[in-house]
Amino acid sequence: MSDFFKIALAGNPNSGKSSLFNALTGLNQKVGNFPGVTVDKKTGRAQISADIKAKIIDLPGTYSLYPKSADEYVAYEVLLNPYGKDRPDLVVIVADAANLKRSLLFCSQIIDLKLPVILALSMLDIADSKGISVDMEALQQELGIPVVAINPRKNKGLSALKKTIASFHHTEFIPEPDFAPVTPLAGEALQDIRAISGVASDYAALHIASANDKIEFLTADQQQQIATVIKKKRFLKARIQAEEVMARYRRIGDIVQRTVTEGVPTRKEQFTERLDKILLHRVWGNVILLLVLFLMFQCVFWLASYPMSWIENGFAFLQGQAAGLLPEAWWSDLLVNGLLAGIGGVVIFIPQIALLFGIITLLEDSGYMARISFLTDRLMRSVGLNGRSVMPLISGMACAIPAVMAARTIENRKERLITILVTPFMSCSARLPIYTILIALVIPERYIFGIFNLQALVMMGMYLLGFVTALIVARILGWIMKSREHSIFLMEMPVYRAPRWKNALITMFEKAKIFVTDAGKVILVISLILWALASYGPAAKMDAVQLKYEQLAEQQGSLTEEQKEQQGSEKLEQSYAGIMGKAIEPAIRPLGYDWKMGIALISSFAAREVFVGTMATLYSVGGADENSKPLREKMHAARRADGGPVYTLATGLSLMVFYAFAMQCMSTIAIVKRETKSWKWPLIQLAYMTGLAYIVALLVYQLAK
Incomplete structure (x- = not known):
C-alpha cells in the first residue's frame, strides 16, 4: 500500500461532495487535469488518524455509472481502471438524504465493482424539514456497507467518517455479494472480458463490454479481443443495460420502503419554494439578477480599493527606496524597474480577483447560481444554444480555460462548438486588471443618485457587453452552422442555504494563489x-x-x-x-x-x-x-x-x-x-x-x- 491511502469522493451533483472535500482537505488541495483529458482533477490531503494520511480525489458528479459527458467519463475511468494511478483504496459515496433513491443507484453500481464503499448521508437537515427520516442501521444492514451521517457545512460527522475510513485501512476488504447479479443477463461473455481486461468483477466487465471503444485504459489489442468476444457471444448491450438498471431500481425500491419514512406533506410552503416565486419570476427575477451583478462589481471595486491602494503605494515606496540606496548599475535597474515593477503589476490585483471569486463562491454555495442558469435558459434558447451553455459562459467570468472545458457537458456537438467559440467573449479575471486601471484613469469617481458608483457601473457594463456580444455571435454562428440535432436542458434546483464564509475564504486563497503562481x-x-x-x-x-x-x-x-x-x-x-x-x-x-x-x-x-x-x-x-x-x-x-x-x-x-x-x-x-x-x-x-x-x-x- 502506498504512503497515502487513496480515497475517491463520488456522488450525484449537488449532493454535498465538494463541501466534504473542502472540510477534509482545507487548504491542502490542488487542481490539475486527469491524465489524457482536460477535465479538472481536484485532489487534496487529509489526516485521517495519527498514522493514516489520505489522498482525497474529488470525482466529477454523476448520476450513474453509465456516462454521457466527458466529465462523467473521468469518474468512469478512475473507478473501472484496475491499473490506474488514481485507483482508489476506498470510495466514499456522498448521498443526499432527501433524494436517497436516486443516490442509491450510483452507490449500488460502485458496490458491484467490488470496491470498498462507505455511504456518507448528507443534507439530513433538509430531509428532516421535508418530513423524511432515514433508519441508518437498517440501511446499513440492507446495503452491507457502513453508513455515516455527515454535515460538512458544520463539520459534523467528520470524526465518525474518519473512524470508519480507518477501519478499512486496518482490515482486509471482503467484497459484498452482487447487489444486482449481471452474470445471468450477459452469460459467459463477462468471464472472457474479465480475463482480457483484468477487472475484478463481472459488473466491471459488463461496463467494459458496453463502452469498449471509449475506454482509454484498454490497449488497441484488448479492444479488438473484447470486440471479438462481444460479436461471438452476441452481447446485446442496450437490452442488458436496461434489465440491469431495472433490477437495481426494484431492489432499491424495496430498501427505501423499509428504511425511509416520509412524513405527510404540510400545507405550508417551503422557504425555497416561496423565495423562488420571486427570484425566478419572469420580470422581477431578471431585475434582481442585474441588481445582484451590480452589487457584486460594486463590492469588488469598493472593498478592493483599500488594499489595492496600500499595495500600489507600498511598491512605489519600495522602488523609490531601492533606487535611492542601490548604486547605478544594470543589475540595480533590473531589480528596481524590471523585477519590482513586474511583481507590483501582479500583486496589486490580488484583492479584486480574490473578492470576485469569493462572491461567486457565495452565490454558488447559497444555491442562487443554479437560478442564474434557469433565468438565462430562455435567453440561451433564443440564440440557438442549450441551457447547458449557461454554466460555461458564467464560468468564463472567472477564466475561459475551465469554461471551455466545461462545455464538455453539452452533448449536442453544434451547441458545444458554438459555446466554445463564444465563451472567450465573457470578461474573465485576466481582463479585470485592465478594466480596473483604465476605468480609474478615464472614468470620474462619482455617484449617480447618490448610491450608484459610476466606475462600478462601467465595470458591470463591460461584463454585460461581453455577454451580449457572445449571444449575438452565437446567433450568427447558429445560422451558419447547420445541424439536425435537438437537445433538452434538465437541472435540479438545490435548496437555498446560508453560504459558508470559510468555503469562500478557501476559494479566495486558492484562486489568488493560482493567479500569482500561474499568471x-x-x-x-x-x-x-x-x-x-x-x-x-x-x-x-x-x-x-x-x-x-x-x-x-x-x-x-x-x-x-x-x-x-x-x-x-x-x-x-x-x-x-x-x-x-x-x-x-x-x-x-x-x-x-x-x-x-x-x-x-x-x-x-x-x-x-x-x-x-x-x-x-x-x-x-x-x-x-x-x-x-x-x-x-x-x-x-x-x-x-x-x-x-x-x-x-x-x-x-x-x-x-x-x-x-x-x-x-x-x-x-x-x-x-x-x-x-x-x-x-x-x-x-x-x-x-x-x-x-x-x-x-x-x-x-x-x-x-
Missing part, C-alpha cells in the same frame, strides 16, 4: 524580457541620446528632474521595445493608441493581464528614483507630442473594448485546439475576434474623441 510567472517573465528590450537598443542611437544629455549636464551643471524624465523617455523610444512599438504605431494610431500601448498589445497576446505588467515596466524604465509614483499616477501624467493626455476618455474606452473582444490568450487558444481536436477552429476564433476587436475599438474611438 504571475508569465507576467514576471515578460516584464523582465520587456525590461531588457526597453533598456537596450542599437548602440549608435542609445549612445547619441546619452551624449546629448551628458553635454547638457556639463553646460548646466546638472540635469533638472524634467530633463531626466525626458532622457529616460528618449532612451525608451530608441530601445528595441521602442522600435517595435513605433513599427506598429501606424496601424493602431486610428484607435487612439501610442507606441507604448502597441508594445502592451503585442506582449499581452501571451496573456491579457500582461498589459498592466508591461505598462508598469515601460513607465518605470529610466524613471525610478526616491520619489517614484504609483503606476496610475505615471499613466495619468503621460502626455503626447502635442501636450495632450495620452489616456483620454476615448482612448480608455477604445482600449477596454479592444480587450473585451480580442482573443489575447495563448492558453485559451491551446485549449480550444485540444477540445475541438483541430487547429481550424482556434484559428478562426483568433481571426474573427481580433478583427471584431479592431473594428469596434476604431468606431468607439472615432465616435468618442
